[in-house]
Amino acid sequence: MKPEEAKNFHRLDAVIIGAGLAGLRAALEIGRNGHEVAVISKVYPTRSHSGAAQGGIAAALANTSDDSIEKHLFDTIKGSDYLADQDIAKFFVEESIKTIYEYEHMGVPFSRTADGLINQRPFGGHSAPRACFAQDITGHVLLHTLYEQCVKHNVLFFSEFQVLSLPIENDICRGAVAWDIRHGGLHIFHAKAVLLATGGYGRAWKVTSNAHANTGDGVAMVLEAGLPLEDMEFVQFHPTGLYKHGILLSEAARGEGAYILNDKGERFMKTYAAEKMELAPRDVVSRAEQTEINEGRGIGGKDYVFLDLRHLGQQKILERLPQIYELALNYLKVDAVKEAVPIQPTAHYSMGGIPANIKTEVIKDAKGTVIRGLYTAGEASCLSLHGGNRLGTNSLQDASTFGRVAGKEISNYISQTLLAPLPKDPLAVASGKISRLQSGDVKERHAVLRDRLQENMTKYLGVFRTEADMVKMRGIILELQDRYKQVRIDDRGTVFNLDLIEALELENLLNFSLVIVEGAIARQESRGAHFRIDFPKRDDGKWLKHTLAWLKDGKVILDHTKSVVIFPEYQPQERKY
Amino acid sequence: MEKTNISATVFRYQPGQDTKHRWQTFKLAVDPEYTILDVLNEIHWHHDGTLAYRRSCRSSICGSCAMKVNGRNVLACETPIHQFGSKLKIEPLPGFEIIKDLVVDLEDFFEKLKRIKPYLIVDQPLPDHEFRQSPAELEQIGESTLCILCAACTSSCPSLWANADYLGPAALLKAYRFVFDSRDDGTDDRLDIINDRNGIWRCHTIFNCMEACPKKIKITEYLSRLKVKVVEKSI
Numbered sequence: 001m002k003p004e005e006a007k008n009f010h011r012l013d014a015v016i017i018g019a020g021l022a023g024l025r026a027a028l029e030i031g032r033n034g035h036e037v038a039v040i041s042k043v044y045p046t047r048s049h050s051g052a053a054q055g056g057i058a059a060a061l062a063n064t065s066d067d068s069i070e071k072h073l074f075d076t077i078k079g080s081d082y083l084a085d086q087d088i089a090k091f092f093v094e095e096s097i098k099t100i101y102e103y104e105h106m107g108v109p110f111s112r113t114a115d116g117l118i119n120q121r122p123f124g125g126h127s128a129p130r131a132c133f134a135q136d137i138t139g140h141v142l143l144h145t146l147y148e149q150c151v152k153h154n155v156l157f158f159s160e161f162q163v164l165s166l167p168i169e170n171d172i173c174r175g176a177v178a179w180d181i182r183h184g185g186l187h188i189f190h191a192k193a194v195l196l197a198t199g200g201y202g203r204a205w206k207v208t209s210n211a212h213a214n215t216g217d218g219v220a221m222v223l224e225a226g227l228p229l230e231d232m233e234f235v236q237f238h239p240t241g242l243y244k245h246g247i248l249l250s251e252a253a254r255g256e257g258a259y260i261l262n263d264k265g266e267r268f269m270k271t272y273a274a275e276k277m278e279l280a281p282r283d284v285v286s287r288a289e290q291t292e293i294n295e296g297r298g299i300g301g302k303d304y305v306f307l308d309l310r311h312l313g314q315q316k317i318l319e320r321l322p323q324i325y326e327l328a329l330n331y332l333k334v335d336a337v338k339e340a341v342p343i344q345p346t347a348h349y350s351m352g353g354i355p356a357n358i359k360t361e362v363i364k365d366a367k368g369t370v371i372r373g374l375y376t377a378g379e380a381s382c383l384s385l386h387g388g389n390r391l392g393t394n395s396l397q398d399a400s401t402f403g404r405v406a407g408k409e410i411s412n413y414i415s416q417t418l419l420a421p422l423p424k425d426p427l428a429v430a431s432g433k434i435s436r437l438q439s440g441d442v443k444e445r446h447a448v449l450r451d452r453l454q455e456n457m458t459k460y461l462g463v464f465r466t467e468a469d470m471v472k473m474r475g476i477i478l479e480l481q482d483r484y485k486q487v488r489i490d491d492r493g494t495v496f497n498l499d500l501i502e503a504l505e506l507e508n509l510l511n512f513s514l515v516i517v518e519g520a521i522a523r524q525e526s527r528g529a530h531f532r533i534d535f536p537k538r539d540d541g542k543w544l545k546h547t548l549a550w551l552k553d554g555k556v557i558l559d560h561t562k563s564v565v566i567f568p569e570y571q572p573q574e575r576k577y
Numbered sequence: 578m579e580k581t582n583i584s585a586t587v588f589r590y591q592p593g594q595d596t597k598h599r600w601q602t603f604k605l606a607v608d609p610e611y612t613i614l615d616v617l618n619e620i621h622w623h624h625d626g627t628l629a630y631r632r633s634c635r636s637s638i639c640g641s642c643a644m645k646v647n648g649r650n651v652l653a654c655e656t657p658i659h660q661f662g663s664k665l666k667i668e669p670l671p672g673f674e675i676i677k678d679l680v681v682d683l684e685d686f687f688e689k690l691k692r693i694k695p696y697l698i699v700d701q702p703l704p705d706h707e708f709r710q711s712p713a714e715l716e717q718i719g720e721s722t723l724c725i726l727c728a729a730c731t732s733s734c735p736s737l738w739a740n741a742d743y744l745g746p747a748a749l750l751k752a753y754r755f756v757f758d759s760r761d762d763g764t765d766d767r768l769d770i771i772n773d774r775n776g777i778w779r780c781h782t783i784f785n786c787m788e789a790c791p792k793k794i795k796i797t798e799y800l801s802r803l804k805v806k807v808v809e810k811s812i
Contacts (some may be wrong), residue, residue, distance in 0.1 A: 043631075044683070046726050047639040103631065104707040107697030109715060109722045116709035134722070141640055141722055184677065211633040244610075262644035327636060330655045331612075332620040447622030490626030495592045496677040499626035 008180070008187035010089060010107040012036045012156075012248070013414045015176050015191040017218060019045035021139075021399035022378025022406070023197035024146035024155075029407020031153040035414055037482050038156040038241045040163055040178055042501070045147045049199055050378075051401060053139025054323060055252030056131025056303075057103075057396035059096040063117045067128035068277055069093040074570065076394060079125040079281050080387025081528035081538065083231070083546070085565040088358055088383045092394075095401045105402070108145045110134050111320075121255045121320075125281035125391040125577070129255075136250050136323045138397060161187065162501055162572070163217065166194065168225050169423045171364065173374035181501060184494025186434075187561035188425050193373045195406050196222070196354055196362070197399075200379040202235070203505075205347035205462075206454035206512045209248040214388055218380040220508030222354050223515065224429075227371065228548040229561070230382040231354035232512065234520035235544065236390055236529045237463050239285035241346025243304040243329050244302040247322050249343060251392040254278040255322050260289065261306040261340060262297040268305075276577040283389040283529045284577055289449055289551055290463040300341065306340035313337075345463050349390055351381035351529065355548065355562075356371045359375050360406040366562035373420070375410055377402040384546060387564075388528020437503050443486040446503040450472040453480055453509060461517060466533045470521045473544050477514045484510060514548045518556035523547065540572050582594040582608040583658060588668040598675065611655035611665065613646055613714040617679075630679040636695050639793060640727030643670055644679050650789040661743070670732035677785055686728050689744050693770055694751040698763030709727050714759040721754040721799055722744065723792045724770075730786035730796055742775040746786040749777060756806060765810065772807045 014030050016023045019041035031038040039045065060067040072093040077084050097456040102116060104110060111119040111133050122130040134141045150157075160181040161526045168186050175190040184197040196526045201209030219229055239260070240249040252262070260278050262268045272288035273280035280288075293303050297454025308323075309317055314337045315327055321336075328334045354376040355363050360383075378399035385398055453476070485506060491499035525539035546562040566572070583605055591600040603620050611619075612630055621628045628778045631641040635654045642653040645668045647661050658665065673681035724747065731745035736745055754772050771777045777800065786796040 043633050043639070044643060044687070044726075047633050047641045049634060049639070051725075052634050052636055052638050101706055105697075105699065105703050105754070107760065109718060109758075110707070112710055112712050112715050114712065116711045116714075118707050136721075137638070137723060139726070144722070144724075144726075145697075151691055152694075152696040168762065209636075211635065211639065213633045245635070327655075330657070340694070419790065443627070445622070447626075451622075491629075493591065493593060493627070493677075496629040496680050498629050 001545055003266065004517045010038065012188045012189060012191045014193040014410050015040060016195045016197060017049070017176060017191045018197035018199060018378070018380065019454045020048040020050035020197060020378060021146060021200055021396060022403035023304060024150055025400050026195050026377060026410065027155045028149050028153060029404055030147060030411050031150065031155045035409040035411060037089070038158055039150070040158045040161045041191065042160065042181065044159045045157060046144055048143060049142040049214055050396070050440050052211065052268065053396050054136040054248060055255060056133035056138050056180065056228035057142065057400070058102065058120060058123070058126065058130050058391070058393035059100040059132055059397060060128070060130055061097060061100060061118060063113060064120045067130055068119050070097070070129050072130060075126050075386070075568050076391060079389055079391040080573055081521060081575055082540070082544065083384065083387030083390055083527060086148030086570055087565045090187065090383050092385055092398065092401060092511055094214040095110070095395050096347050099397060099401045101406065103145065104212045106145050106149050106572050108134065108141055119254060122279060123255050123392045124251050124285065128449065131252070131255060131393040133252065136252050136321045138258035142396060142400070154285050155232055156350040160367050162504065163221065164433065164504065166221050166225050167423050168371065168374070172420045174422050177426055179430065179434070181496060185476050185499065186430055188422070188426055190419065190422055192374060192419050193410045193418055195410060196374070196376040196380050197378045197403065198380045199348035201512055202347045202350060204453060204457050204516070206458040207241060208247040208326045208347040209238055209246055210347065215508050216512050217505065217508050219353055223511055225287040226550070227362065228355060228550045229515055230352055230355035231384060231547050232516045232549060233523055233530050233547065234351035234528055235347060235516070236282055236349035236351060237286040237345040238282055239289050240307050242322045242327060242331055242344045243342035243344050244408065246346035247327060247331065248348065249307060249341065249344070250329060252280070253307060253321055253324055256316065257312055259308045260285070261308050262292045263299050263301065265296065267471050268292050268297070268391055274575040280577040281389055281391060285529060286463050288450045289345055291446060304342045304344045304363030305510045307343045308340040309336045310338065310340065328372065331500065349395060350379055351382070351386045351388065351390055351467065353380050356381050356383055358383065360402055361409065366559055373413070375406045377406040380549060388530060400506060402484070433504060434500065437487065437489050437500060438492050440488055442488040444483050444491060446487050446489070446506045448485055449480050450506050450509065452476065453513060457513065461520065463534050465520060465533055467521060468516055474514070474521070476519045477510060477517060481510050515551060518558060519547045519549055522558050544572065578608055578807065581609040581663070581667060582606050583616070583663045585620065585665040585667060587628065589666070589678055592677055597706055609659060611658050613651065613656045613658060613665070614642055614684055616665065617667070619651060628767060629677040630681060636778050638725060640725035642669065643727035643729040643732070650733050652727060652791045655791065661790050670728055672732045677804050679681065683728060686731060686747065689748040690726070693748050693767055694732065694763055695751045695755070696764070697761050699760065700762040708760045710759050717757045718754050720794050721750055723794055724750055725792060727791060729789040729791060733785040733789035735785065736779045736781055736785055740775065740779060743779040744771065746780070746800065749780065749803060750794065752798050756803060768807050768810050777807060778801055779810060
């Protein structure tokens with residue numbers, strides 16, 4: 001039977017994979033332009049993890065104090081520890097103000113100044129109050145607003161579908177193959193263009209702020225398609241994860257004036273970033289916390305410190321930070337008005353991802369050769385805007401702005417191009433994986449393997465890294481990849497088979513984790529969120545360049561020839577806060 | 578850490594195998610700080626992989642894991658087991674078709690949301706910058722924008738149990754969110770839509786929705802303000 005004859009066959013102009021801010025913003029653009037676009041998402045769109053972002057979205061509106069896009073640009077470059085591509089960063093800050101006004105016109109309920117303007121608050125590493133916010137539910141209201149606009153413009157949704165492979169041939173992407181979680185069964189989406197907006201890869205760690213869904217499926221599919229990933233070793237650890245749970249407590253708390261304290265009650269940031277204190281960038285604050293903990297000054301000598309909001313007062317806490325208050329109360333039984341909140345660094349944001357150019361086209365090598373019809377935006381992508389470390393509030397802006405760019409570029413592309421035929425047997429890869437997991441006895445359980453991966457990634461590939469630890473980690477991943485061959489699942493049904501989805505996700509986690517660890521071992525310097533105890537200095541002579549990594553026959557191939565775009569006026573300097 | 582012994586009785590329905598639902602009890606030794614979601618993960622990962630449930634963010638914001646625990650609609654991720662003692666009874670949200678185990682069919686829930694035109698409608702020309710909106714104007718809708726569409730409210734509503742065509746509190750709260758937004762020009766349209774035999778008048782101020790809402794939104798109060806708007810329009 002030809003694929004076109006299959007029951008579950010869809011022919012569309014464009015397919016968007018992922019329903020967070022990047023995916024929905026792109027879909028909205030394409031839908032408004034009158035093209036047939038479908039969003040495929042493993043969860044209902046309003047469940048996407050963009051909604052968990054709390055503190056704000058950056059743009060130099062200058063509504064509450066002087067600001068400029070030049071300052072935003074410099075802060076972003078410095079925050080990246082000079083690994084950001086500066087042409088990307090420049091374009092980003094120039095577009096970001098428009099993005100905010102668009103959102104406001106779509107109905108986003110931004111918090112307001114007394115004059116009725118969008119209010120702005122300070123955030124780490126930004127030299128002006130630049131975070132536009134809605135209390136501490138900014139990501140939630142942006143996500144819901146974009147979903148509403150997609151409803152208005154009749155965007156088609158395939159919710160609860162897990163994308164499993166990308167039919168790519170001769171450097172042209174021809175669609176996507178997905179599993180219908182709700183009903184079971186594989187679907188072919190034959191399209192001129194595909195956007196990978198699948199989010200980050202933080203579920204490889206045990207202590208993480210990421211949702212269960214954030215298993216880096218898009219980055220893993222790109223690897224499987226024989227394409228490279230970029231700068232995967234750069235993973236941001238957020239300094240204020242709720243102790244033990246890893247759940248995010250927004251940087252907005254510090255933006256509003258909260259302190260971080262050690263066991264002696266000291267605001268220890270004075271030792272590490274005397275000027276910016278708690279509002280230093282996240283990599284700096286997380287390292288400071290981990291140092292305090294490692295040197296025995298965690299609370300009661302344990303592995304956490306305190307986030308102290310008490311001096312802000314009940315009114316400010318409940319008005320500006322209500323979600324943080326509720327989270328601390330519900331999860332740790334801590335009343336943040338009266339008590340300090342236990343926190344620890346938590347795996348949070350993936351600076352690395354799928355390499356793409358300024359038009360969001362996916363590229364396959366250091367020269368920038370484009371895979372036609374394949375695009376990426378948001379946390380899944382690496383353009384590279386954030387370099388070695390992302391500033392808070394730049395991620396919502398990144399996903400939104402480059403989501404719009406992707407929507408425009410895809411709209412142009414599909415108007416000018418014919419649908420490329422599908423390769424022979426596009427279902428083969430996906431159906432092979434599923435039938436293997438459902439045949440024979442359960443010799444290994446995916447959950448057991450995943451626990452071992454996550455525990456050890458937190459232990460060996462965290463805020464501080466050494467070659468010895470990372471070599472151990474590599475050995476563990478190789479062992480787990482071998483054991484994965486024996487994984488079978490309990491659930492042999494087709495309808496809402498969570499067992500199946502989690503087993504498929506584990507393969508993704510293992511594959512990109514190997515790329516992370518190899519990239520981190522190779523990069524013998526400390527830059528942004530990648531800190532090597534054995535190479536504690538940034539080494540611009542050798543390492544002011546991006547990492548590209550392929551997975552071939554189970555081995556990681558690294559290429560360090562992709563240079564960083566640096567403007568004469570923003571030459572690398574020592575990074576101090 | 579010292580573990581605590583619990584017994585979790587879980588609603589099971591496996592399509593294709595079960596002709597009707599059944600209850601299955603799991604005896605577990607777990608961390609006393611566990612949430613309901615931790616318990617479900619423990620069962621699914623280490624005891625019975627066939628158990629199906631929805632979950633994603635783990636931090637009370639995505640709205641995936643609303644379910645009924647010991648008689649109350651809650652978000653599994655934010656609900657600690659110590660609230661309930663050692664015996665748990667975990668079932669799907671009432672009022673919806675069951676797909677499998679704790680997973681219910683939400684298609685109708687999202688379709689009803691679409692009926693009230695859930696998006697800002699602007700007839701006036703767009704300003705170069707933002708629309709001005711005072712903090713007092715924002716305050717009108719602030720709490721309603723917290724809604725995470727978890728369906729706990731709609732599922733708890735006796736009016737909906739009695740009449741499946743009723744729009745339900747979540748869709749009506751979304752109508753409130755736009756009707757009371759100072760920037761919106763779609764009020765007349767929306768008031769006509771909800772002034773229908775399956776609309777706002779099926780709210781009998783039972784307050785179940787407010788009790789069920791994990792975000793503590795004063796839903797019944799907002800729906801009452803919508804009723805006033807509808808009446809004002811018709812006189």
